[in-house]
Amino acid sequence: xxxxxxxxxxxxxxxxxxxxxxxxxxxxxxxxxxxxxxxxxxxxxxxxxxxxxxxxxxxxxxxxxxxxxxxxxxxxxxxxxxxxxxxxxxxxxxxxxxxxxxxxxxxxxxxxxxxxxxxxxxxxxxxxxxxxxxxxxxxxxxxxxxxxxxxxxxxxxxxxxxxxxxxxxx
Numbered sequence: 001x002x003x004x005x006x007x008x009x010x011x012x013x014x015x016x017x018x019x020x021x022x023x024x025x026x027x028x029x030x031x032x033x034x035x036x037x038x039x040x041x042x043x044x045x046x047x048x049x050x051x052x053x054x055x056x057x058x059x060x061x062x063x064x065x066x067x068x069x070x071x072x073x074x075x076x077x078x079x080x081x082x083x084x085x086x087x088x089x090x091x092x093x094x095x096x097x098x099x100x101x102x103x104x105x106x107x108x109x110x111x112x113x114x115x116x117x118x119x120x121x122x123x124x125x126x127x128x129x130x131x132x133x134x135x136x137x138x139x140x141x142x143x144x145x146x147x148x149x150x151x152x153x154x155x156x157x158x159x160x161x162x163x164x165x166x167x168x169x170x
C-alpha cells in the first residue's frame with residue numbers, strides 16, 4: 001500500500017475522469033474495507049484511511065488542482081495532508097417529516113378503529129361493558145361467597161364412566 005502519490009494509490013492515471021476515479025475508489029475500497037477484506041484489521045484500516053484521503057483530495061476539482069500543482073513541483077515529495085473540517089453531528093431532536101406524521105396519523109386511526117370495533121362488538125353481543133371486579137372494595141360478593149351452580153360445571157366424561165387421573169397428577 002506504499003504509493004508515492006494518490007494516483008498510484010488509486011491505480012489510475014493523472015488524467016482520469018471523475019467517473020474513473022469513483023470506480024477505482026469503489027474497487028479498491030472493497031479490497032481494503034475492514035468489513036470485506038481478509039487482511040489484518042490494522043493493515044486494512046490504514047489502507048482504507050489512505051484510500052479515503054486520496055479520494056477526498058482528487059474528487060474535489062479545486063483540491064485536485066492544488067494537488068496536481070504540488071506534484072509538479074519537486075519541492076514537496078510527500079503528498080500533502082488534507083485536514084478535513086469536523087462534521088457537526090446531527091441534532092438529537094429534529095422535526096418530524098411529513099411521512100412520519102402520516103404514519104402517526106395512521107397508527108392513531110388504527111387504535112381508535114380497533115377500540116370502536118371492540119366496544120361495538122361487545123355492545124352488539126349484549127355483554128356488560130362496565131363491571132366491577134369481585135375483589136373491588138365495597139362489592140358484596142367476594143371470592144369465597146360466589147354462588148356455584150351445577151350448570152357452570154360441565155363434565156368431559158359421560159355419566160357412569162370411570163375417571164382416571166392424568167399422568168402429571170400421579
